[in-house]
Amino acid sequence: MIRTAALLGASLLALAAPAFPALAQDAATIAVPPLQYSHRTLANGLNVYSMPDPSAGTVTVTVWYNVGGKDDPEGRSGFAHLFEHILSRKTVNLPYGQISTLVENAGGTRNASTGQDFTNYYETVPPQYLETMLWTHAERMARPVVDQAVFDAERSIVQEELRQRVYAPPYGRLQRFVIGDNSFDNSIYRRSVIGSIEELNSATIDDARAFHEAYYRPATATIIVSGNFDQAQLDGWVDQYFADIPNPDRPVPVFERPAPARRTEPRMVEAYAPNVPLPAIAAIYPGVAANHPDAAALDVLAGIMSRGESSRLYQSLVYGSQLASGAFLSAGSMEEAGTVTVNVTLAQGKSIVDAETALDVELERIRNEPVTAAELAEAKMEIVASELRQRETASGRAFILGQALVSENDPAAPDAHLAAVQAVTAADVQRVARTYLNEQARVSIRYQDESRRPAGVAEDSWKNPAPMPTFVSVPPAVLPANELLPEGERMAPPAPGAARAAVAPAVVERTLSNGLRVIVARSTDLPIMSAQLIIGGGAAADPADRPGLASMTADLASAGAGDRTAPEIARTLEALGGNIGGGADADATGLSLSAPIASADAAGAVFADVVLRPTFAEDEVARTRTRRANALAVNLRQPGPVASMVLNRLAFGGAPYGSPNSGTPASIRAITRDEIVAFHDRWWRPDNAALIITGGMEPEAAFAFAERTLGEWSRPATAAPTVGDRAGAVPAPRVVVVDLPGAGQAAVSAAVRGPRRGDDGYYPLLVVNSIMGQGQNGHLFQEIRAKRGLSYGAYSTLAARLDGGVLSATTQTKNESAAEVVELVLHEFDRLRTEAVTEQAVTDREAFITGGWSRSLETTGGLGGTLASAVTNGLPLGEIETYAGKVEATTPEGVMAAAQGVSAEQAYVVVVGQASMFIDALRAAHPDVVVIPAAELDLDSPTLGL
Known part of the structure; x- marks a missing residue:
């Protein structure tokens, strides 16, 4: 089957309009470029999708197996994830680690991941290495080596991954274990994909070989090739390397799903863990599968509740009451079920009860009051703009397609889902809120530091009281184990083909009359644009006793500017499908704007206010000070971020580079509004800046955009400031x-x-x-x-x-x-x-x-x-x-x-x-x-x- 569609054209003008009311009216007419692909199935059951893009400088090969955490055998949670590691390492013709060597020596990148529904392996390489990558995937599919050395090494590595991602971060246990175990009761999704130290320790190599024979075969796999390649050549290579791989006669083990049980009573979970600087709360509700008709409405609901700074949870819990340092609602959908989960991390000194009360108010409001037309249009616009950005690259499009295949078994699902999003009404949002945010099915979680645990409360008091389902046991392996062939007998990987020359984007430059340097490079045919304003100075310009001043100034610039308040800026940009970000690194301050081209001028007007006319209101300074203090409190309880800050101090001592870019608890408390205004006045000037515009704008249009947006920025009569010795003398080692x-x-x-x-x-x-x-x-x-x-x-x-x-x-x-x-x-x-x-x-x-x-x-x-x-x-x-x-x-x-x-x-x-x-x-x-x-x-x- 071949499926094609014209790329986005003039119809994208419906994406935005100068005034917000028109956006609400036109939301249903938003158009996006459909995915383009061809599909065929080999006789052994292997599915092959191709997504050619002759303009791409790379080619991406992904293989998705229809096996994931939900298929982990009884007593072997984390096994699909463990096998993700094992299958990347060694084959009959490839010694341990050689796959990574091939990819990296080709100038490419590779990785793999595991979810509840899938395991995938992927590489992005220059086009001439496509055949080599296909061959490596055939090796892994047909001739993997699962020996004791590989098994022991990868099990140890997975355990370190678990420690790094779960035990080291303050909220790792909350996300992976507490929320994970309580999201489902009698479900195949009950267990964590990453598994547990104990069950990994109890696994054997015989378990691994049995698991591989049970699930990994051509009929459970899908290959997606996306990027710069010749279709006929690809078809020939796929036939050459995959067509002869036999599909086993033994059926794939199927876990008999427990009869679904509706949760009819709410439950409160109290959990405690080491190094939790700020308490957190969560609420979990049953959701829907990815292909459910209500999935689109739930996505829009999630957007209204927590996507962007104009969202309800941000405005009520983070910005308004300042009860929380972060608040998010997500509608997670998998192949067979889903959840709606709310995560709230409290601000320092705030009460759990107060945060829960404020959260309940917002949940009640979304259930009982219709959302506004503006909120609805804004949420849709954000979803569409985000999708546009993800479809910019060949690899991005491949992953959109792959995820749809494993979660919905339908390659047309991504386009259909966007169409469904565009059709969502306010009544739909209220209906799904009432249906799925059901308080009788809610699990509420309180997560605090270990020091708060009451006497007599067990460490595992957070565990779901519902009995864990008994999972499938796979039959023993019957095939002889593969072994690495002696060096002289191994098949060599295919040699690379002829290189396909990549053309670097043309870069053009002008300087405006006010001294602003404007650099333009057209980089895509998609109607999106990005502008990055680079201002000299950066964190190195911070006074010695005020580290974090440059970063805080950039942070505050969009928190009120011109005649717009911070919430108004957020609402305007999000309605336009745009966003503004800012920050300071060691040498420069950066401010970025991203938007669909059709709304670039409207977004640019906001950007101009942010750059030229930030208000730096005292209440916003206080909010930012609190937010940054909360973020530092979290980072200072994590080994990695602490090590980075300390190492920087050791390397540069008292020189400007030695100070933490983000500031310290003491400096953030001390920075005043007057200091922020003075820093902005001194460093933010057109002759100390450059505006870089990339995306789909033609150069002349981009220069015209720059003139309209920042042409009025006045240039001071004084000379631009400079920073002295940024690095300083080299301190002694310690x-x-x-x-x-x-x-x-x-x-x-x-x-x-x-x-x-x-x-x-x-x-x-x-x-x-x-x-x-x-x-x-x-x-x-x-x-x-x-x-x-x-x-x-x-x-x-x-x-x-x-x-x-x-x-x-x-x-x-x-x-x-x-x-x-x-x-x-x-x-x-x-x-x-x-x-x-x-x-x-x-x-x-x-x-x-x-x-x-x-x-x-x-x-x-x-x-x-x-x-x-x-x-x-x-x-x-x-x-x-x-x-x-x-x-x-x-x-x-x-x-x-x-x-x-x-x-x-x-x-x-x-x-x-x-x-x-x-x-x-x-x-x-x-x-x-x-x-x-x-x-x-x-x-x-x-x-x-x-």
Whole structure:
């Protein structure tokens, strides 16, 4: 079957209008570009979908298996997720980890994920590697190796993933366990996809082989290929590599679904966990399956309740009463069932009872009062605009299609769902609110810090009292286990085909009469646009005693401007399908605007007010101060964010780069409105800024937009301000431990100072960084995760800063392993200083770097961000064309020369975790280690308070 449709054209003009009332009237006429695909089914049951896009610079291959968490056998929760890891590692012809090596050496990226209904594997690579990727998927489907070494390694890695995603974050247990276990009673969706440490420990390799034989076969799989390829060539390769894979005669095990039981009485759940800085509450209601006729109305309801700053929950709980630091309602739909879940994180010092009362008021209101025409139109517009952005890339379209196939078994579902959204009425919203927000079926949750647990209350008091269903048991494996062939007998992967040249977007530039630099690059045929305003200075311009001032100024600019209040700005933008974001990094302040082209002028008028005429009202300053303090309270209880802030202080001390960009609890309390106004007046000026416009606008239209939007921005008579020495002298190396009792994992970070982004030495050090810790082929990943299973991931980054960055390594591990991981990280800091690398290894890593660079230019936002980085760092705009060549000029000798600046002896090392579990071992190797209790950590001090 072939399905095609014309791309969006003039009909998108219905997306927006200058005045809001017209939007409400025209909401039902919104048009979006339908997905285009072809489909065929092989004789063995394998489904193949193709989505050609000759303009794409890449091709994405995804394989979706109709097996997920709901298929986990009895006593083996997390098994589908574990097998996601196993099936990525080794085949008869591919040694352990070779799939990742192939992808990264091609300049591509790969990953996999597991949900309740599916497991998927995906790669995005240059088009000439399509055949290679198809071959690897055929290998995994027909010839995987599931041996003891792979099983043990991946089980250990999955357990570290669980610790990192569930036990380390303050609200990980709430989301994965407490809400998960209480969302369903007698349902196949009852268990967590990630599983449990205990059930993973009890699993055996025989279980894994039985699971694979039971579920993984051509008839349970779907291949989706999207991007730049030739259809006839694709069909031939699919036939060549997949058609002969037999489909087993044994039926796929089917779990007999329990008879659905309606929840008829409300239930309250009290839960407690370590390191919960702010209490949280939640409410769970039964929802609908993805293909249910009410799914669209529930999506619109969720948009009205919590999408954007004009939403009801944000306005009532976060903005108005300031009872909460965040409040969200989501309508989650899967293949066979769904939930409606409300999550509220309280603000500091606020009462759980008060938050619950305010939440109940809003739930009662949505049930009993019709929503307004404006709310309805706004929610629809936000859904449509979001969908447009997701459909911008070939990979984005592939994932939309894949999700529809596994959750609704219907490739036309995404387009049908958007049409249904457009048809939703106010009466529909009220009807589904009354139907599904049923208080008799509600589970209410209170989640607090462990210190609040009453005596006698068990740790697992949060568990669902309904009996857990008994799940299916799969039959034992009957086929002989596959083994890796000897090296001389293995089939080699197909060689890459002829490269398809990618054309970099044309970049043009003008300067307005007020000194504003305007840069334009047309990047898509879709009628969307993105504008990024880059203002020199950034967090480095913060006074020493006011870290966070630049960031807070950017945050507040859209919280009231011109004659619009903060809620009015939010309502206007969201009705136009637009959004404005702002923030400050070390070297610049950025303000972004994204909108459909049809509403760009109306959104641009708001943007102009935000840039030129922010009001910085005292009540908004107070709100922002409270919100940022709440966010810091959460971050300062998480090992990773704490390690990042401490490492930055160690590397730059009292220099401007050393201060936390987001501020500290003390500085946020101290910043005044007058200081914010003064910072804005001093730094926000057209001759200290550049406006970058990407997307579907033609250059002349984009320049005209810039003139209409910011042409009136007046240029001061005084010279533009500058920042002095941002990086400062290089401090002495130190080893610091932040003791965070109850931390579910330890974060390990280490860094050395690096060059300026504009220095020639940046490019060879970029290759050093890639060899050391980029991707799954980096030394850090291989040594810490692949070989030892001590972490879910271990990586390094080279920060690009105007006056000098850092090369840093980061990972998280169980507390008991922290000292061992520190030594492994420091070994990698020294390794390339003496260990020569081959020409091929350098070439492979260069391909990985340049492939990532090319992918970053594929989206409107990514291209804009790349150009913004060039502006911030004083680079020529031609960097988007010359970057690859500069990277590829690096030689093995250049790698070793650049690596001389990366030394363990000069490294700053930070470990954040439960110190009692690793300090003795760490002190044995580093007698000068300094331990700081988390409660005594002073990020305002260049010495951290020591």
